[in-house]
Amino acid sequence: MLKFLPRFEFPRYNIPVADFKGHQLKALRRFEKLKPQFHLVLELRDLRAPLSTRNVLLDQVVDKRHHERLVVYTRRDSFPATSPYLDRLSQWHAELEEKFLMVDCRHRSAINHILRCIDWYHELHREKNYGLSPPLGFKVLVTGMPNVGKSTLINSMRGSSGKVARTGSEAGVTRSTSESIKVGSSGNGVYIIDTPGVGLPxxxxxxxxxxxxxxxxxxxxxxxxxxxxxxxxxxxxxxxxxxxxxxxxxxxxxxxxxxxxxxxxxxxxxxxxxxxxxxxxxxxxxxxxxxxxxxxxxxxxxxxxxxxxxxxxxxxxxxxxxxxxxxxxxx
Ligand SMILES: Nc1nc2c(ncn2[C@@H]2O[C@H](COP(=O)(O)OP(=O)(O)OP(=O)(O)O)[C@@H](O)[C@H]2O)c(=O)[nH]1
Ligand SMILES: [Mg+2]
Structure with a gap:
């Protein structure tokens, strides 16, 4: 048997507690302006740290009367196919009545599932609006902390239509909110908006x-x-x-x-x-x-x-x- 005791408490080091930058505040203000335009918020979080990468500021972006929200956990590849941790996470989400998916953003096959969910929300929106699609398309705002994989997800969604969003392994690659980017099969009227990662002040x-x-x-x-x-x-x-x-x-x-x-x-x-x-x-x-x-x-x-x-x-x-x-x- 392992005769080893881990530390149960981590020392309190004096470290910075925030990395909140001007472009992130600007992005939050832009979300306010965009509120009447988008219909669904894809909120990306890192599966390895679901609590820390949940940004309470992004809750303010969602107006439950007009927007749907789908939580997407990225870095699914960081965990084996089955794990008690993932089962627990599913239970917690059921408790919160929060819909969620787990994906590896880098692979198109995993992304097809998200595209099907977006189509489902689009259909739901149409049903609520007497069968009419939004005139300027069904718009999806992709939000989340920096470096969680927003731009990678959008590129994977574009598939063979080509990459449009710059990605990188450092936080803060996307600096401004994008224009609407067309995704999915032609004529489905779905547009995605890429956004800069927003941290906590x-x-x-x-x-x-x-x-x-x-x-x-x-x-x-x-x-x-x-x-x-x-x-x-x-x-x-x-x-x-x-x-x-x-x-x-x-x-x-x-x-x-x-x-x-x-x-x-x-x-x-x-x-x-x-x-x-x-x-x-x-x-x-x-x-x-x-x-x-x-x-x-x-x-x-x-x-x-x-x-x-x-x-x-x-x-x-x-x-x-x-x-x-x-x-x-x-x-
Ligand atoms: N292993 C793994 N890596 C991923 C996944 N999603 C994204 N990445 C990697 O994470 C890094 C950051 O991805 P980005 O798409 O630039 O992240 P972002 O959220 O757009 O970041 P900002 O623009 O800085 O806010 C890249 O190196 C990606 O290859 C994933 O699901 N699994
Ligand atoms: Mg980005």
């Missing part, structure tokens, strides 16, 4: 959110010290080591994310970085960033979601976040 954020967002790439890569990011990753990995397995090798197989050549799990980030260092002159920051960039599967980046079911309620969490947002916005 400091008043609505905190250090644990920021750490999860940093690990998801939703903020500038070096905004939070890479050493601290690596330590947080180690903390989360250790919390998710499969206890009860006989050997570390088995544990490693289940969680293929633990750093190379491991003989024993550790809580010491220095030990991990030293193990990964390619030459003695490589800096801690550079080793940490290389490790952070490695793809790892099955790792949940919101620690609340690791709590036993009885100790965490998604409904309560969302209600508290919305209450706090309303209070802050009133000030």
């Amino acid at each position: 400091a008043r609505l954020s905190d250090s644990s959110r920021m750490l999860a967002l940093a690990l998801c790439g939703c903020v500038k890569r070096t905004l939070v010290d890479p050493w601290i990011q690596a330590d947080y990753l180690l903390y989360l990995m250790n919390l998710q080591l499969p206890y009860g397995t006989d050997t570390v090798k088995q544990a490693e197989k289940t969680l293929s994310t633990y750093p190379g050549a491991i003989q024993h799990p550790t809580n010491d980030i220095e030990e991990v970085l030293n193990r990964l260092r390619r030459n003695p002159r490589e800096s801690d920051a550079s080793v940490a960033l290389r490790w952070l960039d490695e793809s790892r599967s099955g790792l949940v980046l919101d620690p609340e979601l690791l709590l036993p079911c009885a100790d965490f309620s998604m409904r309560q969490h969302v209600e508290q976040a919305l209450k706090r947002a309303r209070k802050v916005m009133r000030k």
Whole structure:
């Protein structure tokens, strides 16, 4: 059996709690202006950190009387086909009565499902409007935190019609709200609007959110010290080591994310970085960033979601976040 105790609390480092920029505020103002034009909001969140990549500011964009909302979790490829975590997530959404999908945005086949859902919402809209389609097309606003995959999704939706949106692995690639982009089969009248990723201002954020967002790439890569990011990753990995397995090798197989050549799990980030260092002159920051960039599967980046079911309620969490947002916005 693994004789190892993970840390149950992460040290309180002094880190920036927000990366909210002028173009993001401008985007929020533009959404207000666009409200009468779009019909459906696709809100993208990162499946690895569903709580941290849920942006309460984007709730204000949806007017339930006029808009439908579909949550799309990206990076489906980060988890195996079946996982108890994904089952729990489905239950939480059922609790919230929030419709959602999980996709790998880079693959057209996964995207076909979204296109079928959009067609279904389009049809619903037509039914509510005496069989009439919106004169300027059925418009879909794609929103979400930076780097969650909005532009990648739009390019995949375009398929052979060609890429139109710039994408990249750093947060903040899309800087302004796009014009309407045609997607789907010809003549279906569906248009998508790409938008810049919007983060949370400091008043609505905190250090644990920021750490999860940093690990998801939703903020500038070096905004939070890479050493601290690596330590947080180690903390989360250790919390998710499969206890009860006989050997570390088995544990490693289940969680293929633990750093190379491991003989024993550790809580010491220095030990991990030293193990990964390619030459003695490589800096801690550079080793940490290389490790952070490695793809790892099955790792949940919101620690609340690791709590036993009885100790965490998604409904309560969302209600508290919305209450706090309303209070802050009133000030
Ligand atoms: N593995 C994986 N990578 C993805 C997925 N979706 C997007 N990516 C990658 O994530 C990175 C960011 O994608 P973008 O489409 O530029 O993200 P964005 O939301 O438009 O980002 P901003 O414009 O900065 O707000 C790119 O490197 C994509 O290849 C996914 O489902 N799985
Ligand atoms: Mg983009």
